[in-house]
Amino acid sequence: MFSKDKNIQRLLETAHGLSDISSASAVLAWDQEVYMPIKGGPARAKQMATMAGMFHNNLINLQIPNVKSKNIYDLALVREMKKLKAKATKIPEKLIKEISEAASLAQQSWQLAKQKKNFGLFATSLEKILKLKIQAAKLLKTKHQSIYDAMLDEFEPGLTEKQVDYVFLALKPKLIKLAKKLKFLTLNADKNIVNKKYDLITQCKFGLKIASAMGYDQEAGRLDTSAHPFTITFSNCDVRITTWKNKKDIRPSLFAIIHESGHALYEQGVDPRLDRLQIGEGGGLGGGIGMAMHESQSRLWENIIGRSEWFWQKYFSSLKSQFPNLKKISLKQFIKAINVVKPSLVRVEADEVTYGLHIMIRYEIEKDLVAGKTKVRDLPKIWNAKYKEYLGMTPKNDAKGVLQDIHWSHGAFGYFPTYLLGTLISAQLWKKMPKTTDLRVLREWLRKNIHQFGRIYTTDELLKKITGETLNPKYFLEYLEQKFQRLYR
Amino acid sequence: MFSKDKNIQRLLETAHGLSDISSASAVLAWDQEVYMPIKGGPARAKQMATMAGMFHNNLINLQIPNVKSKNIYDLALVREMKKLKAKATKIPEKLIKEISEAASLAQQSWQLAKQKKNFGLFATSLEKILKLKIQAAKLLKTKHQSIYDAMLDEFEPGLTEKQVDYVFLALKPKLIKLAKKLKFLTLNADKNIVNKKYDLITQCKFGLKIASAMGYDQEAGRLDTSAHPFTITFSNCDVRITTWKNKKDIRPSLFAIIHESGHALYEQGVDPRLDRLQIGEGGGLGGGIGMAMHESQSRLWENIIGRSEWFWQKYFSSLKSQFPNLKKISLKQFIKAINVVKPSLVRVEADEVTYGLHIMIRYEIEKDLVAGKTKVRDLPKIWNAKYKEYLGMTPKNDAKGVLQDIHWSHGAFGYFPTYLLGTLISAQLWKKMPKTTDLRVLREWLRKNIHQFGRIYTTDELLKKITGETLNPKYFLEYLEQKFQRLYR
Numbered sequence: 001m002f003s004k005d006k007n008i009q010r011l012l013e014t015a016h017g018l019s020d021i022s023s024a025s026a027v028l029a030w031d032q033e034v035y036m037p038i039k040g041g042p043a044r045a046k047q048m049a050t051m052a053g054m055f056h057n058n059l060i061n062l063q064i065p066n067v068k069s070k071n072i073y074d075l076a077l078v079r080e081m082k083k084l085k086a087k088a089t090k091i092p093e094k095l096i097k098e099i100s101e102a103a104s105l106a107q108q109s110w111q112l113a114k115q116k117k118n119f120g121l122f123a124t125s126l127e128k129i130l131k132l133k134i135q136a137a138k139l140l141k142t143k144h145q146s147i148y149d150a151m152l153d154e155f156e157p158g159l160t161e162k163q164v165d166y167v168f169l170a171l172k173p174k175l176i177k178l179a180k181k182l183k184f185l186t187l188n189a190d191k192n193i194v195n196k197k198y199d200l201i202t203q204c205k206f207g208l209k210i211a212s213a214m215g216y217d218q219e220a221g222r223l224d225t226s227a228h229p230f231t232i233t234f235s236n237c238d239v240r241i242t243t244w245k246n247k248k249d250i251r252p253s254l255f256a257i258i259h260e261s262g263h264a265l266y267e268q269g270v271d272p273r274l275d276r277l278q279i280g281e282g283g284g285l286g287g288g289i290g291m292a293m294h295e296s297q298s299r300l301w302e303n304i305i306g307r308s309e310w311f312w313q314k315y316f317s318s319l320k321s322q323f324p325n326l327k328k329i330s331l332k333q334f335i336k337a338i339n340v341v342k343p344s345l346v347r348v349e350a351d352e353v354t355y356g357l358h359i360m361i362r363y364e365i366e367k368d369l370v371a372g373k374t375k376v377r378d379l380p381k382i383w384n385a386k387y388k389e390y391l392g393m394t395p396k397n398d399a400k401g402v403l404q405d406i407h408w409s410h411g412a413f414g415y416f417p418t419y420l421l422g423t424l425i426s427a428q429l430w431k432k433m434p435k436t437t438d439l440r441v442l443r444e445w446l447r448k449n450i451h452q453f454g455r456i457y458t459t460d461e462l463l464k465k466i467t468g469e470t471l472n473p474k475y476f477l478e479y480l481e482q483k484f485q486r487l488y489r
Numbered sequence: 490m491f492s493k494d495k496n497i498q499r500l501l502e503t504a505h506g507l508s509d510i511s512s513a514s515a516v517l518a519w520d521q522e523v524y525m526p527i528k529g530g531p532a533r534a535k536q537m538a539t540m541a542g543m544f545h546n547n548l549i550n551l552q553i554p555n556v557k558s559k560n561i562y563d564l565a566l567v568r569e570m571k572k573l574k575a576k577a578t579k580i581p582e583k584l585i586k587e588i589s590e591a592a593s594l595a596q597q598s599w600q601l602a603k604q605k606k607n608f609g610l611f612a613t614s615l616e617k618i619l620k621l622k623i624q625a626a627k628l629l630k631t632k633h634q635s636i637y638d639a640m641l642d643e644f645e646p647g648l649t650e651k652q653v654d655y656v657f658l659a660l661k662p663k664l665i666k667l668a669k670k671l672k673f674l675t676l677n678a679d680k681n682i683v684n685k686k687y688d689l690i691t692q693c694k695f696g697l698k699i700a701s702a703m704g705y706d707q708e709a710g711r712l713d714t715s716a717h718p719f720t721i722t723f724s725n726c727d728v729r730i731t732t733w734k735n736k737k738d739i740r741p742s743l744f745a746i747i748h749e750s751g752h753a754l755y756e757q758g759v760d761p762r763l764d765r766l767q768i769g770e771g772g773g774l775g776g777g778i779g780m781a782m783h784e785s786q787s788r789l790w791e792n793i794i795g796r797s798e799w800f801w802q803k804y805f806s807s808l809k810s811q812f813p814n815l816k817k818i819s820l821k822q823f824i825k826a827i828n829v830v831k832p833s834l835v836r837v838e839a840d841e842v843t844y845g846l847h848i849m850i851r852y853e854i855e856k857d858l859v860a861g862k863t864k865v866r867d868l869p870k871i872w873n874a875k876y877k878e879y880l881g882m883t884p885k886n887d888a889k890g891v892l893q894d895i896h897w898s899h900g901a902f903g904y905f906p907t908y909l910l911g912t913l914i915s916a917q918l919w920k921k922m923p924k925t926t927d928l929r930v931l932r933e934w935l936r937k938n939i940h941q942f943g944r945i946y947t948t949d950e951l952l953k954k955i956t957g958e959t960l961n962p963k964y965f966l967e968y969l970e971q972k973f974q975r976l977y978r
Contacts, residue, residue, distance in 0.1 A: 020539035023532070027517055035524075039709040040727030043512070046765065047723070050509035054543060220528040234536070238529030276535065 001273050002073045007065035015081060016276040018058055019284060023234045023276075025051045030240060032104065033226045045104035052100035055280065059088035076285055076456045077277075083157075084283045090139045099136060102129045103411045110409035111227050119380045119398040122409070127376045129411040134370060148370045151414030155282065156290035156421065156459065161367065164417045167424070168360055171473055175356045176390075178480060182341035182353060185488045190251075190337035196325035198250045206322050207243060207257035210315060214301060215443040216241075216261045217268055228406035229256040229348070231263035231298075233287055236275040239267040250323060251338060252349050255302050259348075262301035263294055265443060269451025277454070285454045291415060293459050295422025296429060297446065303352050303423070304430050304479065309335050309487075310437045339487055343391035345400045347419075353480060354391060355423065361386040362405070362416040370413055425459075427476035428467050490762050491562045496554035504570060505765040507547055508773060512723045512765075514540045519729060521593065522715045534593035541589035544769065548577035565774055565945045566766075573772045579628045588625060591618045592900045599898035600716050608869050608887040611898070616865045618900040623859060637859045640903030644771065645779035645910065645948065650856065653906045656913070657849055660962055664845045665879075667969060671830035671842060674977045679740075679826035685814035687739045695811050696732060696746030699804060703790060704932040705730075705750045706757055717895035718745040718837070720752035720787075722776060725764040728756040739812060740827060741838050744791050748837075751790030752783055754932060758940030766943070774944045780904060782948050784911025785918060786935065792841050792912070793919050793968070798824050798976075799926045828976055832880035834889045842969060843880060844912065850875040851894070851905040859902055914948075916965035917956050 002008055025048060032044050062085045067078050088096075106125035113122035134147060141150035145160070152159040208216075208223055226242040233239045241260035246252040266288050278286030288294035305311050309331075312319075316334055320326045326334070341351045347358035365382060368374035374382055383402040384394050395401030407415050433445055449466050460470050491497055514537060521533050551574045556567050577585075595614035602611035623636060630639035634649070641648040697705075697712055715731040722728045730749035735741040755777050767775030777783035794800050798820075801808075805823055809815045815823070830840045836847035854871060857863035863871055872891040873883050884890030896904050922934055938955050949959050 016535070017539050017542075020536040021543070024513055024517055024536050024540055027520055027536075028513055031516055031520065035711065035713075037708055037711050037727055037729075039706070040723060043724030043726055043765065046505070047509040047513050047516075050506050051513055053506075054510070217528070219526055222524065222526050224524075234529060235532030237532055238526055240526075276532065 001271075002077065003069055003071045005067065005069060005074065007067055008069065008074050008077065011063075011065060011077060011081060012277075014058075014062060015077065015279060015284060018055065018062075018084075018279045019276045019286065021051060021055045021058065022279050022281075022284075025055065026232050026234055029104075030232050030234075032107065033228075033230070034224045034242060041105065041108045045101045045108075048104045049097040049101035053093050053097045056088050056091070056093050056096040059085055059280075060093075072456060073285075080279075080283065080285055080455060084279060087140060091136055095132065095136060095139075099129070099132045099411060102132055103409070106409045106411070107406065110403065110406060114227065114399050114403045117397040117399040117403070119403055122403065123376050123379075126379075126408060129409070130369060130376060130413070133411045133413055137370070148367055148414060151370065152417065153414075155412070155415045156292045156418050158458070159290075159292070159417070159421075164363065164421075167421070167471070167473055168356075168363065168417075171356060171420075171477075172360060174477055175353060178477075178484075179341060179343070179353045179357070182484055182488075183343070185484075186336065186340045186342065188340075189333075190340045192329055192333060193251075193326065193337045194249050196249075197247060198323055198325065200245050200247060200253075202322050203250065203253045204243065204257075206319060207254055209318070210254070210306075211241070211257055211261040211264075213315070213439055214258070214261050214265060215268075215440065216264050220268055221264055223257065229260050230406075231260045231267065233267045233278055236268055236270055236272055236286070239264045250319075250326070255306060255338075256348065258306040259298040259302040262298035263288075265301070265446065266294060266297045266451050269443075269447040270454045271452045274454040274456075285456060287454060289453075289455050289457065289459050289462065291418035292421040292425060293450065293462065295419050296425035297422075297450070299419070299423045300426035300430060300446075304426055305439075305442070307335075307338050307352070312338075314437070336487065339484075341484070343393050345387065345391075345393055345395045346404055348404075352423075353484075356420050357390045359416050359420040361390055366408070366413045366416065421471065424471060424473045424476045425463065427479040428463070428469075428472055430479065431475050432467050490760075491566065492558055492560045494556065494558060494563065496556055497558065497563050497566065500552075500554060500566060500570060501766075503547075503551060504566065504768060504773060507544065507551075507573075507768045508765045508775065510540060510544045510547065511768050511770075511773075514544065515721050515723055518593075519721050519723075521596070522717075522719070523713045523731060530594065530597045534590045534597075537593045538586040538590035542582050542586045545577050545580070545582050545585045548574055548769075549582075561945060562774075569768075569772065569774055569944060573768060576629060580625055584621065584625060584628075588618070588621045588900060591621055592898070595898045595900070596895065599892065599895060603716065603888050603892045606886040606888040606892070608891055611892065612865050612868075615868075615897060618898070619858060619865060619902070622900045622902055626859070637856055637903060640859065641906065642903075644901070644904045645781045645907050647947070648779075648781070648906070648910075653852065653910075656910070656960070656962055657845075657852065657906075660845060660909075660966075661849060663966055664842060667966075667973075668830060668832070668842045668846070671973055671977075672832070674973070675825065675829045675831065677829075678822075679829045681818055681822060682740075682815065682826045683738050685738075686736060687812055687814065689734050689736060689742075691811050692739065692742045693732065693746075695808060696743055698807070699743070700730070700746055700750040700753075702804070702928055703747070703750050703754060704757075704929065705753050709757055710753055712746065718749050719895075720749045720756065722756045722767055725757055725759055725761055725775070728753045739808075739815070744795060744827075745837065747795040748787040748791040751787035752777075754790070754935065755783060755786045755940050758932075758936040759943045760941045763943040763945075776943060778942075778944050778946065778948050778951065780907035781910040781914060782939065782951065784908050785914035786911075786939070788908070788912045789915035789919060789935075793915055794928075794931070796824075796827050796841070801827075803926070825976065828973075830973070832882050834876065834880075834882055834884045835893055837893075841912075842973075845909050846879045848905050848909040850879055855897070855902045855905065910960065913960060913962045913965045914952065916968040917952070917958075917961055919968065920964050921956050 002012060028048055036044060064081055067074055106129045109125040110122050113119060137147045137150040141147055149160045204223060220237040221239045224242045225245055229243050231241050241264050243253045243256040270286055274286045277284045312331060312335060316331045341353045343354055344350050350358050380398055380402050388394050434441055463470050517537055525533060553570055556563055595618045598614040599611050602608060626636045626639040630636055638649045693712060709726040710728045713731045714734055718732050720730050730753050732742045732745040759775055763775045766773045801820060801824060805820045830842045832843055833839050839847050868891050869887055877883050923930055952959050
């Protein structure tokens with residue numbers, strides 16, 4: 001861990017303070033999405049902006065010592081603090097505050113627009129946050145980065161458009177082909193479980209039971225409901241998750257909880273000595289390396305583990321006992337129902353095969369938005385056309401279409417690709433994980449090999465350390481082939 | 490409202506930023522008491538401390554212009570900002586942060602101690618926060634103030650021990666005499682309604698109905714439950730209240746909600762142009778003048794209005810319809826039950842007559858604590874002896890005794906007297922209020938005469954403006970005499 005070097009200790013102290021400000025802002029964000037009364041919005045946006053401004057100011061005035069240490073923790077601390085400062089220095093405080101306020105307000109109007117199923121109510125806010133984020137990315141980008149690259153870098157350090165293109169282009173035809181093949185095999189396999197009634201409170205209770213089994217410490221977290229599921233960290237010992245409500249289908253909330261618990265295990269699993277070092281959105285040394293590695297954790301639990309037969313051999317009887325509507329469903333039927341492969345409209349509820357296509361649609365659209373090739377007002381039209389092209393479906397309304405995800409309202413352009421990259425990583429990791437059905441052993445492996453390190457290593461370093469190579473999509477394709485062959489042999 | 494003077498506008502902008510920091514800290518405090526998972530405590534204390542430190546730093550560096558304005562808003566702004574800065578300048582940042590962290594941790598150990606009914610679990614934290622608050626008060630106090638005066642000043646600007654003594658000493662024998670007289674008249678008048686079952690969710694729903702009737706805007710607030718009821722403001726448009734749970738008695742939660750709604754009406758009723766000017770705990774121009782005036786509002790609604798016959802003529806049938814256990818209770822019985830005068834152990838549930846004695850006990854104890862005449866470890870013994878002396882009762886355990894109130898855990902020494910002063914003010918105001926049973930008219934009168942002004946005027950100025958005199962306890966005694974005479978004639 002960190003050396004006793006005076007300079008390092010001083011830097012640590014400052015970093016802790018910065019982390020406290022970030023965490024306080026995170027509490028405001030959590031509250032805004034979970035409990036804030038509707039009229040509290042404008043003042044909250046101002047509070048967020050003031051906090052963002054102070055955080056920014058503190059970063060700019062940060063003194064970073066020259067450290068001659070060989071301690072990897074010391075080096076990583078200096079590296080990450082330098083990076084945070086360098087980025088902050090490029091952006092004026094005014095813009096930081098504008099972005100913060102606009103994001104807070106846009107998130108509120110997104111919520112309303114989604115409720116009212118009317119993209120028009122969101123368009124102006126989205127235009128504003130997009131414009132501001134482009135402005136920031138232009139200031140942030142290096143010579144070799146595109147504007148969109150600078151955005152990707154916010155979520156997965158160093159990631160570029162070229163890299164994403166390279167991976168996605170190769171993957172696209174294979175996913176489309178596989179989806180077509182599987183569509184007929186799995187047709188209607190879920191008809192027995194959808195459009196029933198599932199008590200919402202029981203759903204949450206059962207979800208928490210699964211989360212606990214995964215190792216999510218509920219004394220160091222909590223579950224609430226929100227317009228869009230998310231995980232948020234205030235400290236290693238306060239990592240909260242949310243889910244959404246669906247009375248008619250058991251799957252959306254359940255898999256959202258498993259997904260978010262996957263994120264939460266990462267955050268709870270970081271070495272406690274790296275706590276109070278999660279700084280800004282994905283900065284510092286606490287928390288996960290980047291969103292690709294983070295999503296690898298959530299997607300691993302949600303899909304590779306959470307949609308496996310062995311997993312439900314453990315929990316299906318308990319699930320069944322909670323929900324009368326599942327009484328006549330067999331384990332086999334349930335496994336097929338949670339693994340139906342079919343084109344659908346909602347990303348978060350998509351199967352493992354078509355999920356990538358949902359991501360590609362968003363990736364293509366947001367690149368065009370950022371490049372100015374697409375206008376915000378045209379988004380619903382473009383969205384619907386892409387869904388028609390890739391998935392053969394058109395949403396009935398914007399709530400099930402372009403308004404489904406919260407990300408753009410936050411100004412989180414460049415986030416979506418990490419979901420698919422994370423999914424690819426999850427299969428690559430899975431290959432190396434112990435062959436066991438003991439969740440504690442699996443969780444412990446992840447903690448030891450990934451979680452504990454926070455941001456000490458880069459994604460590439462850690463991947464190489466664990467799997468001997470950097471990102472390789474072949475494991476995911478192999479995993480899919482094998483899984484569905486076994487399921488439908 | 491404020492002039493367009495450039496200096497004033499600049500000061501306003503800074504004040505808004507300070508208010509945002511305060512509000513953000515308030516969100517952290519709210520979350521800590523309402524939703525934070527148990528292990529999140531230590532990190533939260535650090536976050537609170539960092540926030541307090543930043544707030545303090547910003548205050549110290551505040552530039553206050555010389556303004557030659559006759560505008561009362563301008564003058565009040567300069568006056569309040571000067572006061573905030575002057576106080577901050579007296580205390581080193583280190584102490585501010587220590588107090589903040591210690592208060593956050595003490596509040597957590599108070600909660601645990603109360604749950605476990607064991608004062609010992611709280612004693613060390615209380616010693617620490619007491620020591621730190623005395624240290625701060627010594628730095629804050631002026632030549633003419635005692636240490637305790639400096640503490641009183643935090644809650645009711647300018648209030649002194651001498652003033653409180655003067656009022657309380659005259660009041661004490663009268664309250665004791667009245668309590669004795671009424672005790673026999675009202676004996677067992679509540680036996681029909683206690684120790685029944687009252688559904689908790691229905692209690693909250695009904696409480697909110699009453700709160701709405703009072704004018705509490707739920708789109709600009711929300712109700713949650715916590716270990717001790719409180720009201721907290723993040724902006725005029727986000728004023729939240731909490732209540733506590735009691736399955737066996739309908740009164741504690743109901744009157745807590747009415748009490749807190751009384752506070753909330755004050756906060757929601759401040760002129761919106763004074764919003765984002767509530768700074769620190771009871772500083773700036775937003776929010777109420779001081780806690781005495783604030784408690785006058787809560788106590789007015791809770792007691793003078795909320796325990797009156799005319800009030801329940803409106804709502805009793807609705808209450809009855811919600812709770813089967815009240816089916817056989819008549820309005821008259823109910824009114825007597827909510828106006829039983831008898832010695833009891835819990836302040837918040839005390840009747841209007843003995844309430845003052847509960848306050849006097851706390852006042853005497855905290856003065857001695859601050860003066861070093863009493864040791865924290867001896868508190869349970871001293872507490873119980875005072876209860877025996879004043880009310881003829883001894884608590885079964887510390888949870889019903891010295892641990893019942895949250896205030897000391899926050900370091901809020903000097904707060905308690907404001908409850909009784911507020912109660913006295915409430916009767917003085919009531920005398921001048923329109924003789925109507927229309928709650929909207931009553932609320933509007935309060936808004937126009939008190940709420941809207943925030944901290945523009947002092948308590949004395951406002952009292953004189955409205956009633957023609959400063960605090961006069963005779964109205965409260967008159968009110969009590971008349972009320973109970975009418976009830977038990």
